[in-house]
Amino acid sequence: MSGTAPRVRLAELVAALSLGIDLGFGQPMEHVLRQCLIALRLSERIGLGDEERVPVYYTALLVNVGCHSDAHEQAKWFGDDIALKAGKYRYDQRSLAAAASALRLIGSGNPPLHRFRVGLEFTLGGFREVDHMIAGHAALAAALARRLSLPTDVQQAVGAAYEQWDGHGWPGKLKGEAVPVAARLAQLAEFTEVAHRLGGVDAALTLARRRAGGQFDPRLTAVLCEDPEAVLGDLDAARTWEAVIAAEPALGVWLSEEQFDEALLAVADFVDLKSPFTAGHARAVAALVDAATSQSHLDEDERRELHRAALVHGLGRLGVSNAIWDKPGPLGTGERERVRLQPYLTERMLCQSATLAPLGAIAVQHRERLDGSGYPRGLTAAAISTKARILGAADAYQSMLEPRPHREALRPAQAAAELRAEAAGGRLDAEAVTAVLTAAGHRVTRRPPGPAGLTSREVDVLRLLARGCSSRDIASRLVISPKTVRNHIEHIYAKIGVSTRAAACLFAMQNGLLPQADDPAA
Template identity: 35%
Template sequence: MQTSMTVASFETTVRVFDAVRALAFIGDLSMGQPTDHSPRTAWLAARIAREAGLDDTACEAAREASLLRWSGCTANAAGFAAALGDDVASREAMLAARPGWSDPLEAQGGLRTVMTPLAQIHCEVSGEVARLLGLGDTTQATLRHIFENWDGTGLPDRLAGQAVPQTVFAVALAGDLETLTRVYGVEQALVAIAQRADIRYPSAFVRIAAREASHWVAMLDEEDDGAAHRGASSDRFDTLTTPAMDRSTPIEWISEVIDLKLPWMTGFSRAVAQTAADCADRFSLDAQTRARLHCAGLIHGIGRSAIPNAVWNVPTRLSSSAWEKVRLVPYWTARAGNQTGQLADAALLASYAYERLDGSGYFRGVARDALSTEARILSACVAWVALRSTRPWREAMSADQAARVLRDEAARGRFDIEAVEALVAAKPIVRRTPDAGAQAATRLSAREIDVLRSISKGASNKEVARELDLSPSTIRTHVENVFRKLECSTRAAATLKAAAMGVL
């Protein structure tokens, strides 16, 4: 059996631009938006920033921040689901300013009480994503303050006026303009935007929108109509790149953002990728194919962002309507391939993760000869890792239990028996242990890492206390130490940062 060092030799980096494209796609799905929402917003934000007299650095930051504006959405999905039921639909209603969208929050202490911690999670995570991608300080600052308002009523810190990066107002106005014109038309959108002058953004920015919006929106629509007529997707993304996005970045960051949506999924995509790569070695596949499988394992859950958390968290059998939503996960992953550049090939393979040899899988329902060796390996690996992971509806299975299930499924014609036997025969993948450098960089103790591992999967302080046989007050102290050492204040940000450092 090949060791994990084989995986490390794979080409696991992509252009930052393509990582941003993937994250923009995930963000738009999470917010219930069309998948061209973020690029259209970035196009508008760049023009607003330029018209407002912002310098080149700020104009580039406005583009970058617009594309990553929703990269924190997976991290606070659980909070939105707890507060409003459907995290995807509620956020779509919020952006569209639909009447009554926030009514359920009144019984929970009001909008500010509920939304402040959710905004804190979002801002910390999106700012951390920008840092991991190597984007500049202005972009990071924009994302860390993306919900602040001109008049000081924003979230989470209630900054006001010049204390807020001016790029925040360019991005916020562009986002409102894109959403509201699509939902209500340009005229009504401008009325709503005018009502937010000197509240959400300065009146000078609103005057720019009043003067240019009709022309800009017409240009966007004309470009999209032309692309549709040619039977192609718009190449707008290519006009949005910046010098900072020409560098390379690990693909793993994308998988961490994907898995933040459901705390119990923490590390799942990495485990699938590792398992798929090891399995590919046992099939003696070439290095390029192994690398594609590894990458597909990392991003196979892109489409999960479009599905409300409530669908995933039920402890019972899914209803027919819920299953119809779940069946769309690989469909959206396939769609991501259309706008993710270097990741397109891996995204296409990833979209076969839930197909089955007998045609009973989804979303295509294809069988046998339509499934490549890589697709057969990937689907078996996803099932293998899932069976051995704890889920809301069952405990994790042992290796022997999971092997029996997969062999039975293979006997029924659903999985490739060679892939199953390769998985069953393999030595278990040992949970990654932080190397000395990673541990020293964070200065986390072994016990603090144990606590972080548990809270990263959604465990409460009381649950961690029971698991580790410690008092809740001791766990609280460990959590505070973790936050201090990682320089963050939310569990989601700590999870992302620790994973990036190799601690988790």
């Protein structure tokens, strides 16, 4: 971006991310944006000032941003994490109907015997694990708010987003007026948006009244019911993206170039939590394209744009179920088609922002191939930009270095051979492949020193844990006992101050432990 480019608004990046959260919950794009407008309208009607509406705005946009972080575990239990999360709006929270709906999904998509085994395992400990995961979602959302340098009251409200008025929410530490008003507004807005979209004003009011005093603050419910048209009216007619960006309170949060890069990195890390097989992928690809273009004909602005496109190129993964991403066997035709949509979804998430759209235009082409065999549009050489060719080569190389559910990670020498074969076959740009491999061959190999006092063995365990390996798998790979692995995990969690695999994975990414460096010549 040139020095004359307009400054970047944080609201645009968070709003774009919210479109991916919509997809991850099986909702149409702009569900979260609409709930933000509802929350803001309610906040005005209860007399909140401009500064007080800042946490309302960002809490409504970020409320569910942590829910994809353990999609790997959700898919393990329920088959399709998106189908599971879509059920959130069908039943009252913590109701028997909600529990029954989840139980019907146990092991779905698998043979009967596998479903029976998963169901038995779930009855022994799955309920507690799922409860713990839900409680951790808000904590991870608060962590993202912290990385985006949002004010403390935003972080606190996002961290309490699943608490309920009656105290029966998650983690269940707050109730009543102790729950930040921004969290109460966001929760009421989230559920009434879905009810209104599906059934109109009457359905929204029926839901709000039924849950008043339980999940919802009865005073806020009464405000909604007093004049529902003032709160819910014109939602269908509004140009939602423009309305939400224009509604950002208190003059808006503007980012410098450096702050924008940090914010993109924070979002990239959170998106990469979607699957343990992609942990740290975006930041590794960004580092690779930086090195690959350092001696290229691209100018500084073009290199910076490509770096940013590398950070956002995987955003569309949020819209594809982990039943596909984490499947150990071959994909079916329908599943492959969902995968082929991922770059397109990334573009759709970014296209409404004048700042982010150019990044989406590069990212959408990173899986295109010169001979027309790529996706999503089957472009041929003339239509694929130079930046997209470099990004495509870097993404392909880095992906081969990472484990996938159907294969182990390739050695760097194997990955290089595969990449050269793609260039020789006319699928990847030979010049881009040479630049990427040259960059990879000159990267310094070093073992991170062990942040937070982690020992070398604990670092090894953390890396495997972040990749979704069970205690038994880690024990087998490291030739130690499962009990020793469990002790290591307990010590790791205590040292780094987390309590979930997703949070540990985020720590590993932020501290350079993922992806793991290797010898390019190996």
